[in-house]
Amino acid sequence: MKAAVYRGPRNIKVAEVPEPRVSGRQVLVKFKAGSICGTDLHFYRGEWRWMKRGRIIGHDACGVRADNGERVVMVPLVYCGRCYYCLRGLSTYCMRGKFMGLTSDGFFAESIAMRPRNLFSVPDGVSDEEAAVVEPVALALHVMDALKPNVGDWATIIGQGAIGLLMTQIARMKGCRVIAIDLLDYRLRLAEKYGAEFCINAAEEDAVKRVREITRRGSDVVVEAAGSEQTVQQTPFLVRKAGKVALVGESKGYLNLEDADEAVFFTTYISPVEYPLAVQLLAEKRVDVKGLVTHRFSLANFEQALRTADNPAEKPLKVVVTA
Ligand SMILES: [Zn+2]
Ligand SMILES: [Zn+2]
Numbered sequence: 001m002k003a004a005v006y007r008g009p010r011n012i013k014v015a016e017v018p019e020p021r022v023s024g025r026q027v028l029v030k031f032k033a034g035s036i037c038g039t040d041l042h043f044y045r046g047e048w049r050w051m052k053r054g055r056i057i058g059h060d061a062c063g064v065r066a067d068n069g070e071r072v073v074m075v076p077l078v079y080c081g082r083c084y085y086c087l088r089g090l091s092t093y094c095m096r097g098k099f100m101g102l103t104s105d106g107f108f109a110e111s112i113a114m115r116p117r118n119l120f121s122v123p124d125g126v127s128d129e130e131a132a133v134v135e136p137v138a139l140a141l142h143v144m145d146a147l148k149p150n151v152g153d154w155a156t157i158i159g160q161g162a163i164g165l166l167m168t169q170i171a172r173m174k175g176c177r178v179i180a181i182d183l184l185d186y187r188l189r190l191a192e193k194y195g196a197e198f199c200i201n202a203a204e205e206d207a208v209k210r211v212r213e214i215t216r217r218g219s220d221v222v223v224e225a226a227g228s229e230q231t232v233q234q235t236p237f238l239v240r241k242a243g244k245v246a247l248v249g250e251s252k253g254y255l256n257l258e259d260a261d262e263a264v265f266f267t268t269y270i271s272p273v274e275y276p277l278a279v280q281l282l283a284e285k286r287v288d289v290k291g292l293v294t295h296r297f298s299l300a301n302f303e304q305a306l307r308t309a310d311n312p313a314e315k316p317l318k319v320v321v322t323a
Pocket of ligand 1: 039135
């Protein structure tokens with residue numbers, strides 16, 4: 001079968017690989033559609049080099065169960081269910097866990113062996129393309145729940161890529177007033193469409209100064225979804241005293257906390273717990289991912305899909321790959 005295989009930086013190729021071995025309680029899932037994530041691009045660009053060569057990449061996708069024909073979205077975390085973290089509902093941090101597409105083979109393959117507990121049914125109203133973009137919805141739900149904003153709170157979202165735009169949508173559902181920051185106007189226009197009250201182009205104005213002018217005290221909650229050390233380092237100056245900051249795009253960077261008294265900072269990257277709710281919100285049309293899909297390619301043209309996702313001139317948000 002065909003699969004997208006990591007062979008090193010700038011070297012992810014569609015290759016012929018053996019069919020997966022289906023063991024124990026696993027079932028075979030036939031790939032339908034998946035999306036390229038910023039994480040995949042970190043590996044493609046050689047920014048993260050710890051992935052094993054020969055690994056099949058991809059961790060956000062849907063498919064069809066070979067045993068019963070059910071359309072399903074796949075959760076990439078393999079967890080034991082019994083360790084310290086699993087027992088506390090934190091299976092993301094399972095001590096015996098694996099992350100498919102990173103530390104074990106992932107989803108960009110014609111067939112995938114999955115445990116049924118990692119599969120959630122996709123309702124008829126949700127297209128394959130929408131079900132290919134569930135991971136960032138689940139992440140946005142997890143992050144906004146963790147931030148626990150009050151109605152009317154200021155939520156500043158740095159970076160309006162696919163993840164940032166979903167944070168904007170969920171923050172609005174939570175009753176927040178959203179300030180969206182990005183360097184690119186086409187992304188800020190979408191942020192406005194999704195309900196951001198203020199859009200700041202950080203290439204044109206001082207984002208920290210502007211946020212402090214708007215909020216007067218600093219933002220109640222802040223999400224870093226741009227993925228750069230520079231934006232991580234801005235967060236203590238954006239948040240109000242005793243506010244909360246989620247670092248979602250990047251975790252490295254020096255935090256100068258002198259004015260951020262009692263503010264809470266945390267990182268988070270994926271949450272399997274929110275997948276069913278994410279799919280439900282897509283079915284109810286309460287969260288939109290269709291507007292985030294900018295490009296479509298077949299699995300056979302995966303390399304072109306990656307190059308497009310990595311090329312700012314193409315104005316990519318979500319690049320979807322189909323069977
Ligand atoms: Zn991802
Ligand atoms: Zn565990």
